[in-house]
Amino acid sequence: MRFQLTDEQKALRAAVRDVVGRSSAAGAWGLVAPRGGAADVHSPAPLVDRGFWRALGELGVFSLRLPEVDGGAGLGLPEAVLAFEELGWALVTGPLVATHLAAGVVPGAAAGEVVVAAVDDGFVEWLDAADVVLGDASGAVALRSVDPLTPLHRVPAPGRTEPVAVLLTAAEQLGTAARVCGLAVQHARTREQFGQPIGGFQAVKHLCAQSLVRVEVARAAVYAAAVTGDVVDIAAARLLADEAAVRGARDCLQVHGGMGFTWESEVHLHLKRAWVRARRGGGNTESEELLAADLLARAA
Template sequence: MRFRLTEDQRELQRGVRGLLERRFPREALRAAVDAPGRIDRELWRALGAAGFFALRLPEAAGGVGLGVPEAVLAFEEAGRALLPGPLVATHLAAGAVPGAAAGETVVAAVGGELVEWLDAADVVRGDACGAVPLRSVDPLTPLHRVPRAAAADPLAVLLTAAEQLGGAVRLSELAAQHARTREQFGRPIGAFQAVQHLCADLLVRAETARAAVYAAAVTGDPGDIAAARLLADEAAVRGARDCLQVHGGMGFTWEADVHLHLKRAWARAQRNGEVTESEELLAAGLVS
């Protein structure tokens, strides 16, 4: 099975990246960190106008008329940019909740025992009665815990894996850039073998996760989606830790973006229930 992107898919990916670079540059990311829990409604409407939430809706229903593979590419770019907000929940609500497709309505959804952006949402899908606010490790992902866990939506799991993939790819870029420019003992730290190994491991994990996520987007198989989730979570979380190692002490400072990627990776990994659910599903498929 071939997973090479078509030119149209590459153009979509470039278009989403360009949109986010214009509408959500690093300065906007830092401004969002300073104002946690607030949805940028203007940005949300811009995403809606660009078709981000309506990618999979039929053209007859006012959507773009594309499929899951294209949605995965868009969410990969969102993860790379650390775009905040209940993106997955709003995307999945397009066509079912008025205003969601256009970005006029912000939708939150219960995933596992958690719901993200509960207080900022216009509509909440699922049973959020009795929700208790949590202190989230990620300043850009406010969380509530609900007493009744919800079953994970396979497409939500896949789109979250795509976000994790985007984060892992960005971490690989940040590590390589720092290794080329940071000098010690009169030469770039990328000249040292230990740093080279870290950067290589980052890239290998990201590309392995990419293959799994893209494959799951094509097949839609629950086992493939479970594998994509596990590999993407590993690429994002371990990638952030290795990227921190490449950056050294400065990677832990508030001025660096690496720690934001690590915190977001932790938060995403818990979005759709415990990882053991995906492990058990994958194991069952392997032994059957």
């Protein structure tokens, strides 16, 4: 199966990348303030940049799938996946998936005027920064998140994860996987050791090559799931995208060495974000069980 993007889809992808690239709320790190070192990322409760959130709303990120009569773009899952891939690539902060799903349901969500969080698999991201919380968040307990840019709370009652949310999370993971693959290749080309670029060493070549393979396999699966909308395809795409993001970020960190752990580098932030996303509903266990049930049903 071949996936050839239309001119309109390419333009959408370029527009999203342009907006997140120019914003101080996104940039390369996705910081809530301009880059300035550890002080930017050690805030106990990072806030959503409301100006940037409205910019995403004006671009149509949250209203992409709303019908035109309701003020949306009237597009589909493939276009939403392309947009969220770019958001993942730029490490954009905030409850993006929850706000997107709330467009048309929660007034102001589509325009980026309202920040919406959602209870997901017993956790809720960005609870304190949200104007509206979907699901029961009573009794929420703050957690120390591995990702300093994604505040987390645990809630007693897990929420229900919609297939679209699972797919959009996979798209974000795909963006992260592509970003860290590019960072690893770039560093391998420029960092020298023993008088030559480290990319000349076989072990580093293998790490970069394997990362690229995982990205392309995950991309094919995510794009296919966006076209079919099938829950089994979405589960497979999520598993592949989670693996591509987490393993790709770990390998990128390996290529960078100790430099990748410093606050001057964005590499460790990509790994931490990939870990947090992988814990969302629709992750490993849930998707694996869905795929296993489908295989057993086919065998029967």
